[in-house]
Amino acid sequence: MRVIKQLLGRKTLLLISVVYTIVVTYALLTPISDVPPINIPHFDKYLHVIIHWGLIFIWLSYLFLGDQSHFSSKYVVLALISCFFYGIIVEAFQHWFTETRTFDFFDIVANAAGEFLGLLSFRVVRKKMRYER
Numbered sequence: 001m002r003v004i005k006q007l008l009g010r011k012t013l014l015l016i017s018v019v020y021t022i023v024v025t026y027a028l029l030t031p032i033s034d035v036p037p038i039n040i041p042h043f044d045k046y047l048h049v050i051i052h053w054g055l056i057f058i059w060l061s062y063l064f065l066g067d068q069s070h071f072s073s074k075y076v077v078l079a080l081i082s083c084f085f086y087g088i089i090v091e092a093f094q095h096w097f098t099e100t101r102t103f104d105f106f107d108i109v110a111n112a113a114g115e116f117l118g119l120l121s122f123r124v125v126r127k128k129m130r131y132e133r
Contacts, residue, residue, distance in 0.1 A: 013062040020058055021086075024051050028090050032100040045110040048087075052114030053121065056083050060122045080115055087111035 028051075040046075056079055063075040087108055094101035 010062070010065050013058070013065055017058045017062045020054065024055065025090060029093060029098060029101075031098055045106060048107050048110035049114035049117065052083060052087060052111040053118040054114075055086070056080065056115045056118035057122050059083065060119070061125075064122075064126060076119065080119065083115050084112060 059079045059082070060076065063079060064071050091103045091107055095103035
């Protein structure tokens, strides 16, 4: 973990976080007709979980790396609320600005599940980093 921490400086992690968010936004607003079909039941929900797991994990990592000594629950709450509303806004944009995508409440549920799993993963990694010091 120490090597990862050294490689991923604060600016690098911010760049990764912003690029990830932009790529996800683009992918989620791409017309569904441009995406090859995958015949796995509820595949899109699994994808939402994975995407939001990564989203919250990356942003929490950036916030933690920037202020390790004063990292508190306010950062966690800020990241969770931001990612949650980001998911709702993207769902609304899918409904308003695309012809082939719609607003789906269960996508928001999947987003929240991914954010919860990302938070748990972050806490495990953070604890491991603390023990390696």
